[in-house]
Amino acid sequence: MTLHAPASVFPKRSLTVRLATPRGFCAGVDRAIQIVERAIAKYGAPVYVRHEIVHNRHVVERLKSLGAVFVRELDQCPDDRPVVFSAHGVPKSVPDTARARDMFFLDATCPLVSKVHVECERRHAEGRHIILIGHAGHPEVVGTMGQLPAGAITLVETVEDAQTFQRPGDAPLAYATQTTLSVDDTAEILSVLRARFPELPEPHKEDICYATTNRQEAVKRLADGSDLVLVIGSQNSSNSVRLVEVALKAGARDARLIDDASHIDWSWFDGVETVGVTAGASAPERLIEDLIAAIHTRFDAEVTEDDGAREAVTFKLPRVLTN
Structure with missing residues (x-):
């Protein structure tokens, strides 16, 4: 009979864990x-x-x-x-x-969503038709479109929408964006709109919020050199879903959105030497701590924290x- 030693006596496989900065609550x-x-x-x-x-x-x-x-x-x-x-x-x-x-x-x-509302009202008062870049049905988009009378705003979700958008009559135009969009995807949509309508005025200040931008830049840094990127956040969190998309586009071999550590499929770690970890803007830091603890039970993990923007906004x- 062959005797097998308990799993606990085998050395744990080494793993590098990189934490994004910033991450979590905005x-x-x-x-x-x-x-x-x-x-x-x-x-x-x-x-x-x-x-x-x-x-x-x-x-x-x-x-x-x-x-x-x-x-x-x-x-x-x-x-x-x-x-x-x-x-x-x-x-x-x-x-x-x-x-x-x-x-x-x-x-x-x-307050950064309220700023978009004010901008839309101001542009509407100037007699402009508003192009809103965002995702249909998202509460932020519903709220923004609900600031103005029906028909005053047209929602554009994709580059294709931007290519087919038709100006209502001869109305001058303006645009606004949902605050939690992919910065790069939004830039692609805007490039199409500006090519078609060069007179589009810029908002007084960028609509995509600082927290969304900072977290996307941080996850791009994670993706560079990470075999797997884990994003903690809920499935209905727009900014969290965007982080997964950004990680994949930035070169991560794999990226997953998880609600918490209990939703990990540990087979994702097969062949992984470096895992990047971040959290969407609505995810508590304790979920990150629980995830790191779960990783430590299975791996000899060295945890490092990436440099990134330090947020002091209140x-x-x-x-x-x-x-």
Whole structure:
């Protein structure tokens, strides 16, 4: 009979783990979560939240445990409890409805999304038709299109859409973008639009937010020299999905989006010597820590942290929550 030693006595295979910088929460996500937490602390449970406050299952479940109730629309909310609007922004009809019902509401829209709303309204007031680059059905896009009357904005999702877009009559044009898009893909779409409509004015400031740009640049650095890139984030998180796409385009042999460490298929690590790890802007840092711990149980892992942009951005909370 051949005796086999327990697996634990075999030496673990070496693995290099590279952590992206920056990764995880951005200032807008942090602000939105704090708004819900502070509202519960100040007004008691339940506090209602229209749509997911941010697109991350772990964040949502934790806030539920504190007393948040997540709903799709205001008709699921009582009139006498606070309601929070998500970080992605809402159409103007939503706060209008809340005011008509004399509801107390807190707007957790990311200030950088609100900037896009203001830009669209300003360009509309100039008599321009707005081209919005974004993904159909995403809450941010729904909210941005809902700032203006129907027909005032045309959604462009792809290069093909940009090639076939038809100007409504002789209206002058302007453009805006969803804040969580691929920087490179958006540049391709804009190059087509600018070639067709050279008079397109630039927004006062870049619409794709600093956090999206920084995380995509960081994942490009990860992809260079990583056999596998793991992105922690939920499937409905636009910025997280974009990180996987950017990693693959930047040369990673493989890139995967995982909700947390429990969703790893360890066969992905076959033949992998270096793994890059990052997280979308709505993913808590503890998920990164859990992932590194899981890797340590299986590999002799050397963990390093890449250099990258250091973010010091913060956004003020609503005054009613800080008094």
